[in-house]
Amino acid sequence: MKTAMMGLMAALALVALAADMALVEPQDLVAQLASKPAVFQVGPNVLYRSKHIPGAVFAGPGREAAGLDLLKAAVEKMPRDREIVIYCGCCPWDRCPNVKPAAELLRQMGFTKAKVLHLPESFAANWIDKGFPVEH
Numbered sequence: 001m002k003t004a005m006m007g008l009m010a011a012l013a014l015v016a017l018a019a020d021m022a023l024v025e026p027q028d029l030v031a032q033l034a035s036k037p038a039v040f041q042v043g044p045n046v047l048y049r050s051k052h053i054p055g056a057v058f059a060g061p062g063r064e065a066a067g068l069d070l071l072k073a074a075v076e077k078m079p080r081d082r083e084i085v086i087y088c089g090c091c092p093w094d095r096c097p098n099v100k101p102a103a104e105l106l107r108q109m110g111f112t113k114a115k116v117l118h119l120p121e122s123f124a125a126n127w128i129d130k131g132f133p134v135e136h
Contacts, residue, residue: 021103024085024115029053030132032085038078040071042102043088047123051134053087062088062102071102075109084114089123 024032029039033054040059041048048058059074060067075084084106088098099116106114119126128134 021100022113022115023118025118026127026130026132029085029117032083033133035083037083037085038075039085039087040074040102041088042067042071042086042098043090043096043123047088047090049136051123051128051136053117053127054133054135056087059086059102062086062098062100062105067098068101068105071105072109075106075111078111080110081112084111085117086114087117087119087123089117089119089127091122093118093120 029037033039036055039053039056041052041056042059042062044061045058048056052058057074058070060070062068062071071086075082078084086099086102086106088096088102090096090098103114103116
């Protein structure tokens with residue numbers, strides 16, 4: 001019963017999170033990489049330094065004020081209709097402390113084409129293990 005309740009709560013959190021943000025699935029982002037969307041990793045630097053999406057820029061953990069400041073500085077001169085994708089992948093999607101604050105910042109700044117990469121389990125499981133491109 002407790003496990004079922006926790007699963008329901010996680011699903012509801014995911015729905016609430018998704019309602020606030022436009023999502024892009026990993027395979028769809030792979031197809032869009034040639035058009036060079038601005039991609040920002042908003043999770044821990046250790047993950048970024050290990051492996052990240054080609055062309056992605058480290059923008060600091062979204063759960064920290066300093067991370068949000070890095071993201072803001074990175075995007076503030078961009079046109080508000082620029083394609084932007086943020087991702088973290090530190091942990092399962094429904095528990096990620098980084099993507100929602102970063103997405104909210106972009107929304108407040110007026111970015112109309114900002115999306116969040118949907119990584120249900122983690123960057124490793126949903127990107128690296130699928131064989132999608134990475135760089136070090």
